[in-house]
Amino acid sequence: MPSSRKSKNPTTVLDKLDLKSKYVFVRVDLNSPIVNRKVELSARIVAHAETLKYLAKRKAKVVVLAHQGRKGDEDFTDLSQHYELLKPLLKRQKFYFVNDVVGEKAVNAVKSLKEGEILLLDNVRLLDDEKSYDTPEQCLNSQLVKTYENICDIFVLDAFSVSHRNQPSVTGFFRKGIIPGLILERELNSIDKMSKVRDSALFVLGGAKAEDGIKIMEHWINKLGGKAKFLLGGSIANVFLLARGYKVGKGTEEFLAKNNNLQLVDKAKELLTKAKDNIIIPEDVAVEENNQRKEYLISSVPEAASILDIGSNTITKYESEIMNAESILVNGPVGVYEDVRFELGTKRILTAISKAGKAKKAFSLIGGGHTVSAIEKFKLNKKTFGYISLAGKALIQYLCGEKLAGIELLKR
Numbered sequence: 001m002p003s004s005r006k007s008k009n010p011t012t013v014l015d016k017l018d019l020k021s022k023y024v025f026v027r028v029d030l031n032s033p034i035v036n037r038k039v040e041l042s043a044r045i046v047a048h049a050e051t052l053k054y055l056a057k058r059k060a061k062v063v064v065l066a067h068q069g070r071k072g073d074e075d076f077t078d079l080s081q082h083y084e085l086l087k088p089l090l091k092r093q094k095f096y097f098v099n100d101v102v103g104e105k106a107v108n109a110v111k112s113l114k115e116g117e118i119l120l121l122d123n124v125r126l127l128d129d130e131k132s133y134d135t136p137e138q139c140l141n142s143q144l145v146k147t148y149e150n151i152c153d154i155f156v157l158d159a160f161s162v163s164h165r166n167q168p169s170v171t172g173f174f175r176k177g178i179i180p181g182l183i184l185e186r187e188l189n190s191i192d193k194m195s196k197v198r199d200s201a202l203f204v205l206g207g208a209k210a211e212d213g214i215k216i217m218e219h220w221i222n223k224l225g226g227k228a229k230f231l232l233g234g235s236i237a238n239v240f241l242l243a244r245g246y247k248v249g250k251g252t253e254e255f256l257a258k259n260n261n262l263q264l265v266d267k268a269k270e271l272l273t274k275a276k277d278n279i280i281i282p283e284d285v286a287v288e289e290n291n292q293r294k295e296y297l298i299s300s301v302p303e304a305a306s307i308l309d310i311g312s313n314t315i316t317k318y319e320s321e322i323m324n325a326e327s328i329l330v331n332g333p334v335g336v337y338e339d340v341r342f343e344l345g346t347k348r349i350l351t352a353i354s355k356a357g358k359a360k361k362a363f364s365l366i367g368g369g370h371t372v373s374a375i376e377k378f379k380l381n382k383k384t385f386g387y388i389s390l391a392g393k394a395l396i397q398y399l400c401g402e403k404l405a406g407i408e409l410l411k412r
Contacts, residue, residue, distance in 0.1 A: 012185050014156070019058040021115055022153040026055065026181060027169050029159035029390070030066040030082045039068070039081035043372060044161070044390050049089035051158045051181040052118055056093040061113040063148070064120040065169045067162075071125060079123050086120070093118055101126055102147040110151060124169040132166050136409065139172030152176055160187040161391040163406030164398075170406045178409045183390070188407070190387035194329055194365045195399055200227040202325035204318070204349060206234030207332020207368060210261040212396045214239075214268070216331065219400040221275045229278045229325075231318045233310050233334020233345060235261050240281045243268035246298050249287065251306030280321070284311025286335070286342055293341040309335030309342040315349065322352040328364040329399070330371055337374045347378050357384040367395045 028051070032042035055062045069076035083097035094117040100106035101122050109119055124130045129142045139145055145168050155173035157163060158181025162170050171178070180188065194201070201224060205213035213236035220228040232240055238248045238256060242265050248256075256262045272279060286295050286309035287302065295311040296302065310318070322328065330353065337346035350371075356362040363386040366372065372388055382388055389395050398404055 012182060013180055014054070014058075014182065017154065017179070019055060019060040019154065022060050023063060023110070023113070023151050024055050024060040024154045024156055025063045025065060025148060025152045025173060026051065026156040027065045027159055027162065028052075028181075028183075029161045030079065030086075031068055031161075032082070032085075034069075034075045034077065039077070039085065041085050043388070044159075045082065045085055046089065047183050047390055048158055048181075049086055051156070051183055052086075052090060053093060054182055055156070056090075056116045056118050059115040060154075061115060062118040063110055063113070063152075064118060065124050065144075066120070067125045067130075067169070068123050069125070076125070077123070078126075079120060083120050090118060096120070098122065102143045107147065110148070127168075130168055134166065136166060136171040136174045136405065139166065139168040140175075142168035142172055144168040145172040149173060149175070154179060156181045157406050157410070158182065158184045160184050160191075160389070160398075160407075161394050163391075164394040164402075164404040166405040171409055174409050178406065180410055187387075187389060187391065191365065191389065191395065191398060193363055193386070194327060197224070197327045199326070200224065200229070201327040201329065202321060202362075203228065203230045204322075204328065204330045204334070204353070205230060205232055205236050205332060206334040206346075207370060208235050208259055209332070210234075210236040210239045210256075210259075210264050212331060212393075214264055214271070215396060215400050216329070217271055217275075217279070221271065221278075223401075226275065226278055228275070229280065229321065230275075231280050231321060231334075231349075233282070233349075234332050235259065236332075237282050237310065237334070238307055239264050240268045240272070240279065241298060243272055244281065247301055247303070248307055249301050249303065249305030251304060252301075255306065280317070282310045282314040283317070284313045285309065286311055286344070288341070293344075308339070310345040312344075315345050318349055319352040322349070322356055323361065325356065325362050328353055328356070328362050329367065330364065331367045331396070333370050333374050337370075337377065343374075343377075346374050350375055350378060350380055354380045354384040357386060362386075365389060367399075368392060 028048040098109040287305040333346040335345040336342040366388045
């Protein structure tokens with residue numbers, strides 16, 4: 001998660017504003033894993049607490065907008081548990097929750113706020129019109145904006161992870177001007193270090209969503225050409241193995257088909273034509289055999305196998321590439337790290353990146369919730385990584401040169 005803000009840090013946009021007695025509406029992302037109906041404390045919750053404390057100490061009247069899941073999804077719920085998780089983090093501030101968003105109860109709670117107090121409104125996605133629109137102007141007729149625009153003095157966007165969405169709680173208050181929060185500003189500054197790379201960059205791409213990796217590869221091959229190098233694991237590695245003509249096993253193909261990844265094989269072939277020497281695919285892989293980890297060269301993967309990790313030879317090769325890199329982006333684990341039998345690849349790759357960071361050999365940007373979870377599982381020192389992003393899809397889009405609705409409004 002982001003490191004604590006220290007006084008020696010550069011002045012932020014918020015530092016320059018008079019916040020005393022102002023109604024500051026702040027969009028954060030408290031969306032967290034739910035296990036057995038219990039919301040788990042996430043890095044996002046911990047990070048955003050920093051911004052909320054800052055605003056309260058500046059004597060603002062802080063109104064917090066956030067979501068959890070989507071209507072119809074299993075993880076869709078109110079924010080009462082998030083409130084309980086935030087309370088210990090905001091224990092020196094007066095902090096309240098109201099189980100309402102735009103009704104009389106919520107409006108009265110907002111109007112009752114005093115300087116330095118924080119109010120968490122309920123899940124903004126309880127509102128039917130909290131959805132994506134084509135333009136910020138279309139958000140003006142939403143319940144949220146119509147209810148609070150005249151109350152809101154300053155709107156702060158602190159959640160990079162939702163900044164790609166043209167939704168009322170993200171872009172709807174644009175007429176007030178959108179100000180970056182501490183976490184968003186820090187996230188953008190760190191991501192820009194990667195996006196401004198001109199010399200060379202190493203990309204470690206894995207996870208279950210091969211499409212995200214393909215997008216990253218297309219953009220950076222066009223941007224850096226032969227100066228961009230890619231180490232592949234997870235689903236994207238299996239897509240490229242198929243593109244190279246290797247058999248990956250029936251189980252692997254079934255998984256790829258289930259996640260709509262087989263249709264990417266032709267795109268992988270195109271990328272291999274453009275940058276074959278810079279796309280490094282596994283030379284050996286790990287599968288399950290008799291309930292044990294078994295490694296095979298890619299030329300001899302069993303017919304019915306499911307590839308669950310990269311193999312030892314590949315790990316060693318990837319480690320060498322990492323120790324020679326100056327800029328590294330990681331998006332997704334290279335294997336099924338949740339299973340102790342298949343954690344080896346992800347553990348050693350992340351450990352190598354950590355060592356490179358500790359030795360100040362490389363700046364690393366870590367993206368994707370599963371990658372962060374793996375870092376936590378292996379108890380790696382987060383301070384040895386350049387930056388651990390709280391975003392998911394927004395990070396991919398931003399790194400691929402796409403314009404994000406909320407970020408564009410920061411420029412107005």
